[in-house]
Amino acid sequence: GSVGKDGYRHYMEKELHEHPVVIGQTLQRLIDPATRRVRLPGLPFDLARVPRAVVTACGSAFYAGMIGRYWLERIAQIPVDIDVASEMRYRDPPLTPGGLGLLISQSGETADTLAALRGMRARGQHILSVLNVEQSTIARESDAVLGTVAGPEISVASTKAFTAQLSVLACLSIAVGRARDTLSAEGEEALVGSLLDLPGRAGEIFDLAPAIREMAAVIAGARDVLYLGRGACFPVALEGALKLKEVSYIHAEAYAAGEMKHGPISLIDRTVPVVASVPSGRLFEKTVSNLQEARARGGRLLVFTDTRGAERLRGLAEIVVAVPTVDEFTAPILQTIPVQMLAYEVALLKGTDVDQPRNLAKSVTVE
Numbered sequence: 001g002s003v004g005k006d007g008y009r010h011y012m013e014k015e016l017h018e019h020p021v022v023i024g025q026t027l028q029r030l031i032d033p034a035t036r037r038v039r040l041p042g043l044p045f046d047l048a049r050v051p052r053a054v055v056t057a058c059g060s061a062f063y064a065g066m067i068g069r070y071w072l073e074r075i076a077q078i079p080v081d082i083d084v085a086s087e088m089r090y091r092d093p094p095l096t097p098g099g100l101g102l103l104i105s106q107s108g109e110t111a112d113t114l115a116a117l118r119g120m121r122a123r124g125q126h127i128l129s130v131l132n133v134e135q136s137t138i139a140r141e142s143d144a145v146l147g148t149v150a151g152p153e154i155s156v157a158s159t160k161a162f163t164a165q166l167s168v169l170a171c172l173s174i175a176v177g178r179a180r181d182t183l184s185a186e187g188e189e190a191l192v193g194s195l196l197d198l199p200g201r202a203g204e205i206f207d208l209a210p211a212i213r214e215m216a217a218v219i220a221g222a223r224d225v226l227y228l229g230r231g232a233c234f235p236v237a238l239e240g241a242l243k244l245k246e247v248s249y250i251h252a253e254a255y256a257a258g259e260m261k262h263g264p265i266s267l268i269d270r271t272v273p274v275v276a277s278v279p280s281g282r283l284f285e286k287t288v289s290n291l292q293e294a295r296a297r298g299g300r301l302l303v304f305t306d307t308r309g310a311e312r313l314r315g316l317a318e319i320v321v322a323v324p325t326v327d328e329f330t331a332p333i334l335q336t337i338p339v340q341m342l343a344y345e346v347a348l349l350k351g352t353d354v355d356q357p358r359n360l361a362k363s364v365t366v367e
C-alpha cells in the first residue's frame with residue numbers, strides 16, 4: 001500500500017524519526033530476548049571457517065559497510081577488504097574460495113552491487129547480503145540474507161536504512177567474533193547490552209533539534225563544508241557530507257580527522273564550517289587536537305559529541321551538540337542521527353526538493 005507522511009513535512013523527516021523504532025525492530029530479529037545472545041538465522045556456511053571478508057556497496061550503504069569493517073576487524077579479528085561496488089566489480093581481486101562476500105543494499109537492485117556480487121560468487125565467496133527489500137534481485141542471488149527491518153524508505157536520500165544496516169552489521173560482527181572465539185560470552189553480553197540500549201538513547205536525540213537548527217543556519221550560508229571524524233566515526237563524517245550534498249546542494253567533503261593536515265587544512269578559514277563527529281573514547285583527545293588545528297586557522301567548529309565529551313569541547317567549538325553517552329561500539333550509530341538531521345535542516349533553509357533531489361534516484365539500476 002501507499003505510505004503517507006504521517007503529518008511530517010517530508011518523507012525524509014518522517015524517516016529520520018523512525019530511527020529508534022527501526023533499530024529496535026532490526027535488533028529484535030537478531031537478538032534472542034531470553035538469552036540476550038545474537039542469533040542469526042541459519043546460514044548455509046560456517047562463520048567460524050570464514051577466513052576473511054570482502055565488503056561492497058554503493059552510497060550510504062557503502063559507508064555502513066566501512067563502519068562494519070571496523071567492527072569485524074576489532075571484534076572478530078578477521079581481515080576485511082572493502083570498496084565501492086563500481087570499483088570492486090572491475091578490480092578482479094584474488095579471493096580464496098570460502099571467504100565471505102558481504103553486500104549491503106537498501107533496495108537490493110543496485111546494478112553495480114549486483115555485478116560485484118556476481119564477481120564474488122565467481123571467485124567462490126559465500127554471498128551474504130544485508131538488504132532492506134528482501135524480495136529483490138540481490139536477495140535471489142545471495143546464499144543468505146540478513147534483513148534490515150526499516151520498512152519502506154521513500155526519501156531518495158537514505159536515513160533509517162543506514163542505522164538498520166549498522167544494527168545488522170553490529171550483530172554480524174558479534175556472531176563472527178563468537179564463532180571464531182575472539183569474543184567471550186561476557187564480551188557478547190556487554191556489546192548486546194549496549195545495542196539494546198540504543199532505541200531509547202536514539203529517541204532522546206530529537207530533543208537536540210534546536211541546536212542542530214543553529215548549526216544548519218551556519219551551514220546554509222556556506223559554499224563548502226568540511227566533515228571530520230576518526231575511526232568508526234570517519235564513515236559517519238562521510239555519511240554527513242554525502243547527505244548534505246544530496247539534499248542541500250552544498251559542497252561538502254569528509255576527511256579522516258588525522259589526515260586533514262595533509263591537504264584540506266589549507267582550505268580552512270571563516271567561510272568553511274568544520275563539522276566533526278567526536279564521541280568520547282579512545283580517539284577523543286586525538287580528534288580534539290585536530291579540531292584545535294582547525295580552530296587556529298579560523299575555522300568555525302560545529303561539533304557532535306556525547307554528554308561525556310561535551311564539557312571539553314564547549315570552549316573550543318561554536319556549537320556543541322551532545323547526544324547521550326554510550327559504549328564506543330555503538331557510538332557511530334547514535335552519531336549518525338544528528339548529522340542526517342543537520343542535512344535535512346539545511347535543505348529546509350535552502351528550500352530544495354528534499355525528498356526528490358535533482359539528478360538523484362532512489363535505486364540506481366543502470367551502471
Ligand code: G6P
Pocket residue numbers: 058059060061104105106107108109110113156157158360361362363364
Ligand atoms: C542511490 C540512493 C542512495 C543509496 C544508493 C545505494 O544513490 O540515492 O541513498 O545509498 O543508491 O542504494 P542501495 O539501494 O543499494 O542501498
